[in-house]
Amino acid sequence: MKSYRLLVFDWDGTLMDSRDRIVNCFIGSARECHIVPPEPDQVAQLIGLSIFESFSRLYPQNSPEFNMRLASCYGEHWRVKDKTPMVLFDDVREGLDRLGQSGYLMSVATGKSKNGLQRVLRETGLAERFVYTRCGNQGPPKPHPEMLWKTLAYTGVASHEAVMIGDTTFDLEMASSAGMDGWGVTYGSHSRKQLEHISILKLANSFSEIVETLC
Numbered sequence: 001m002k003s004y005r006l007l008v009f010d011w012d013g014t015l016m017d018s019r020d021r022i023v024n025c026f027i028g029s030a031r032e033c034h035i036v037p038p039e040p041d042q043v044a045q046l047i048g049l050s051i052f053e054s055f056s057r058l059y060p061q062n063s064p065e066f067n068m069r070l071a072s073c074y075g076e077h078w079r080v081k082d083k084t085p086m087v088l089f090d091d092v093r094e095g096l097d098r099l100g101q102s103g104y105l106m107s108v109a110t111g112k113s114k115n116g117l118q119r120v121l122r123e124t125g126l127a128e129r130f131v132y133t134r135c136g137n138q139g140p141p142k143p144h145p146e147m148l149w150k151t152l153a154y155t156g157v158a159s160h161e162a163v164m165i166g167d168t169t170f171d172l173e174m175a176s177s178a179g180m181d182g183w184g185v186t187y188g189s190h191s192r193k194q195l196e197h198i199s200i201l202k203l204a205n206s207f208s209e210i211v212e213t214l215c
Contacts, residue, residue, distance in 0.1 A: 002181065006157040007099060007214070008148065010166030011110040011117065012047055013188030015092050015207075016124075021084035022047055026054070028082060029073040033066075035059065047189040048111045048168040050136035051075070078116065088124060089187065095211040096129045102215050105155055109147045109164065109174070111136035131155060142170040145178035152178070163200070165210060172198045185210070 012018045023043045030037040038058050046054040051074050055067040062070075099106060107130050110117055114135040121127040132154045134147035152159055164175035167188020172195065175182030184195035185204045196203055204210045 002160075002163075004104070004161055004163050004181075004214070006105045006107065006151075006155055006162035008107050008109050008151055008162060008164045008175075008180075010048060010164075010168070010171050010188075011108055011112055011120070013167035014165060014171075014185055015088060015108075015126075016086055016120065017089055018086040019044060019047065019189065021078070021082055021086050024084050025074050025077040025082050026058075028077045029070050032073050032077075033070055035062075035070075044189045048142055048166065048170045050111050050141035051113075053111075053136075053141045075113070075116075079119075086120075089207050091206065091208040091211070093124075093126070095207050096126065098211055098215055100129060104214065105157065106130050107132040107134070107151050107155065109134050109142075109151060109171075111142055111170075113137045142168075143173035143177065145174050148174060148178035148180060152180075165204075167195075169194055169198060183210075 009015055012022060023040045026043045027037040042058060046057055052067060052071040055070045059067060108117065112135055114137060117133055117135050132151055134150050139146045148164060152162060159179035163181040163183050164171055165183045165185065166172065167185045168190045172182030172184055181200040182198060183201045184199035186192050187206060192203060
């Protein structure tokens with residue numbers, strides 16, 4: 001296996017099991033704005049994109065202004081109204097510790113907003129594990145490679161020394177566009193069939209498998 005210096009993680013569906021809460025917030029936002037709510041599987045396929053981009057894909061007939069209203073409503077559901085529990089996937093906390101002790105630099109590239117990511121980093125106590133984070137509202141959303149370009153520039157790591165680890169094709173396509181390797185995990189939003197043809201490494205079935213492979 002190639003020797004990497006930098007590991008870039010997606011958040012939702014890769015480090016944290018937040019699918020149900022995301023789906024519920026999309027459905028709740030649609031109902032509050034009096035439109036037909038999306039099916040859960042429709043939402044799950046879009047996890048990883050920015051919220052506005054997701055609503056734009058779910059409701060292409062809507063004006064940008066209305067989809068922005070939906071995104072704002074989603075934020076309120078996420079922060080205040082929805083209490084669906086979220087947990088880190090098995091072995092994430094211990095695995096990140098082991099990867100850090102092995103000398104890897106680690107960062108996050110996520111479709112979450114900056115405020116949303118900072119909130120969950122505080123709640124989980126994981127903020128210090130990551131040298132850099134880049135979020136969906138800080139530039140073009142996935143699969144545009146800008147957030148990875150920014151990460152590489154900040155860390156000073158060459159693209160061939162970095163790998164993007166995520167659960168969606170958006171993550172892996174973003175990595176490819178940035179000149180990085182992309183490594184898919186099967187326990188998140190997108191299926192093995194969707195990921196296997198674009199993952200540079202054998203798909204990981206658990207976070208512990210990632211750690212064992214890298215360490």
